[in-house]
Amino acid sequence: MTAGRGRERQNEIYTAGVAGRVPRVPTNFAELERRARKAMSERAWAYIAGGAGEGRTMTANREALGRWAIVPRILRDVSHRDLSIDLFGAHLRAPILFAPVGAGGLALPEADIHIGHAAAELGVPYIFSNQGSAPMESVAAEMDRVRPGAPRWFQLYWSTDDDLVDSLLARAEKSGAQAIAVTLDTTMLGWRPQDLNLGSLPFAKAEGIAQYTSDPRFAEIVAERAAAPAGDKPEISLGAIKTLFSIARSTPGALLRNLVRPEPRVGVQTFLDIYSRPSLSWAEIETLRERTSLPIVLKGVLHPDDARAAVGVGIDGIIVSNHGGRQIDGEISSIDALTDIAPVVDGRCKILVDSGIYTGADVFKALALGADAVCIGRPHMYGLAIDGAAGARDAVANIIAELDLTLGLAGHTAVSDLSVDALRRV
Ligand code: FNR
Numbered sequence: 131m132t133a134g135r136g137r138e139r140q141n142e143i144y145t146a147g148v149a150g151r152v153p154r155v156p157t158n159f160a161e162l163e164r165r166a167r168k169a170m171s172e173r174a175w176a177y178i179a180g181g182a183g184e185g186r187t188m189t190a191n192r193e194a195l196g197r198w199a200i201v202p203r204i205l206r207d208v209s210h211r212d213l214s215i216d217l218f219g220a221h222l223r224a225p226i227l228f229a230p231v232g233a234g235g236l237a238l239p240e241a242d243i244h245i246g247h248a249a250a251e252l253g254v255p256y257i258f259s260n261q262g263s264a265p266m267e268s269v270a271a272e273m274d275r276v277r278p279g280a281p282r283w284f285q286l287y288w289s290t291d292d293d294l295v296d297s298l299l300a301r302a303e304k305s306g307a308q309a310i311a312v313t314l315d316t317t318m319l320g321w322r323p324q325d326l327n328l329g330s331l332p333f334a335k336a337e338g339i340a341q342y343t344s345d346p347r348f349a350e351i352v353a354e355r356a357a358a359p360a361g362d363k364p365e366i367s368l369g370a371i372k373t374l375f376s377i378a379r380s381t382p383g384a385l386l387r388n389l390v391r392p393e394p395r396v397g398v399q400t401f402l403d404i405y406s407r408p409s410l411s412w413a414e415i416e417t418l419r420e421r422t423s424l425p426i427v428l429k430g431v432l433h434p435d436d437a438r439a440a441v442g443v444g445i446d447g448i449i450v451s452n453h454g455g456r457q458i459d460g461e462i463s464s465i466d467a468l469t470d471i472a473p474v475v476d477g478r479c480k481i482l483v484d485s486g487i488y489t490g491a492d493v494f495k496a497l498a499l500g501a502d503a504v505c506i507g508r509p510h511m512y513g514l515a516i517d518g519a520a521g522a523r524d525a526v527a528n529i530i531a532e533l534d535l536t537l538g539l540a541g542h543t544a545v546s547d548l549s550v551d552a553l554r555r556v
Contacts, residue, residue, distance in 0.1 A: 134211050134538070135224075136490075139531035154517045155524040159488040159509065162525060166512030173330045174236035178511050180324030183459025187452050191486025194463035198495050199556045203541030211537050212544040213530065217480060217503060218309050218425040218446060220281055223253045224530045225497060225545050228522075229454075229484050229505035230285035230311065232261025233338030235380075237515040240264040242340075244514060246273045248523035250280035252530070257283040257311055257505065260298065261405075263337065265344035270305035283309040285429065287316065288414060290404045297347035299422045310422055311449060312415070315430030317408040320457035335373050336380035336394065339401045343381050348397070351404070356396045416443055427482070432467040434474040447480035447502075454485050454507045465499065472500025490532025494540070498548040 132138060143153055156162045167175050181188040213224045228249045234241025242262040246269040249256035256273065258266045266284060273280040284302030289295055302310065325331065332338050342348045377398055378388035388394045407414075418426050425446035431437050432452060440448050450468045452461045464485035475481055483496050484505035493504045506526055513525025537545060540552060 134534050135213065135527075136531040136533075136535035136538070139527060140535075153524065155513045155521050155528070157528050162509060162512045162516075166515045169515040170237055173328055173332075174515070176322075176324035176328055176330060177233060177236055177332055178231075178508065178515075180322050181455040181459075182320040182322060182457050182461075185455065186459050187455035187457075187461040187463070188486065189455075190461070190463040191452070191455055191465070192488075194465035195486065195492050195495055197555060198465070198499070198553045200491065200494060200498075200536065200540050200552060201554050202539060206541045206543075208538035208541060208543055210543060211534055212546070213534055213537070215503060215546055220255075220308055222255065222281065222503070224533070225501075225503040226254050226493065226526065226530060226533075227283070227482070227503060227505045228254065228256040228510055228526065229507040230257040230259035230261075230313070231507055231511055232259045233263060233332035234259075234511060234514065235263030235337050236332055237511055238518060240268075241511075241514060242269045243272045244519035245510060245522050246270070246280075246282070247276055247519040248510070248514075248521075248526070249273065249282075250276035251519075251523050252526060253277060253280065254526065254530075255281035255283055255308070257285050258302070258305075258307070258341075259285050259338075260287040260313075260341055261333070261338040262340050264340050266301060266305045266307075266341060267344070274306075279306065281308055283307050283311055283427075285311045285313055287313055287405055288407050288410050290407045291347070291351060294342075294345065294347045294351070294404070296421055297345055298341065301345070303422065303424060307424060309425040309427055309446070310418070311427040311429045312418070313429040313453075314410065315432075315451070315453050315457050317406050317410055320453075321459070322456065333401060333405075334398060335376040336398050337376065339380070339398065342401050342405070343397055348400070352393050352397045352400050355400055356392045412439065412443065415445075419444070427480070431471065432462055432464070434470045437471045437475050441475060441478045445479055447482060448475070449505060450481060450483040450501070451505070452485045465496065468496065468499050468501060475500075488529070490529050490534070491536050493529060493533045494536045494548070495553060497545050498550055498552045500550070 215225045242264040250273040284307040377394045381388050381394040427447040429449040431448040468483050480502045482503045483501040496504050509525045510522045513521035
């Protein structure tokens, strides 16, 4: 039996400290964020750290956690602690997943490959984003190289083209995905002033469309469109030329050829036209069962009635999430939504939660409030920006370590036994 992940991580850090080395990735969120900002371009910071409107949902996510306090119990034997959970037939070493994050290439080229590497090292699942910066097959291969069969899921944005949806699902199954998370809160992009003020939409520069440019069905749609007579001539300016280079670089194939052929530009326009379906309804969700044999998880559930409906149509899990506060300003915090939803679901499907959950103590609270597992978004992106794959790994390893210590210090020995009794509302 080991000392546990908390003490192991502390030992690693303090032992390096004796030799004069300090951790490259800060161990608290505020410092992690500050250092990540320094490591990123202005555009990357705006997209990754930014939120909707005045940022009130992001603040609400943190404040809601602050309204719950951990009430420790003493004199219980906490020498052995169990962080593991069972989720859709998989035994996971910690109740934590890497949330899907699109356009991560803004922080580091082919971000998803590095994040996949990090997740595989830790043995926790990585949810591949539909808006990834590397094709899912490449990420899966990297994960298998590190740890064969390392757990992974695929996150789907439901396109207006059903054949594209089926193609993405088939590729995800072939890439070893163990569940499909369908994101439902982004039928349109939220009002994001940080990006708007820079006029910066990563996808318009082909950043974060690698799952599309690597897809055979998408290639068919682009070929049809490229063959159609050209519309208005594109504007010629320094900015437009830079964008053209960015698109050519981000599209598979030789740079020079990509600069002259129409497909890369048409690909970007096609993506913008078809990536999401604002008309999406329960009717499409009900067809998912025939489209995939994998467990289905709905991401972006915040209302108890929607959670009830999800259980009603046989959904396997939900992610209580406000997309890290990136979609609606002044939205309910994910923790407040969780406290409404957990009693309604009452164990009939798995509940995951994300948005503003940045520390081990935060994860502890989310689990005690009824979540089965937690997804981590910005912290792993900040680690990535600071120190690549090792940084993404360490950012999440630190959260797991603090969770382990918090569990024991609060007098508990298994995350799966936590309940609201461990907390008090303050
Ligand atoms: C996201 N998120 C997201 N979600 C999703 O389903 N598909 C996606 O492509 C993305 N892209 C994305 C990009 C960036 C830069 C961020 C920060 C987030 C939302 C993500 O999965 C998760 O819900 C939030 O990140 C959780 O909130 P925190 O942990 O970032 O506060």
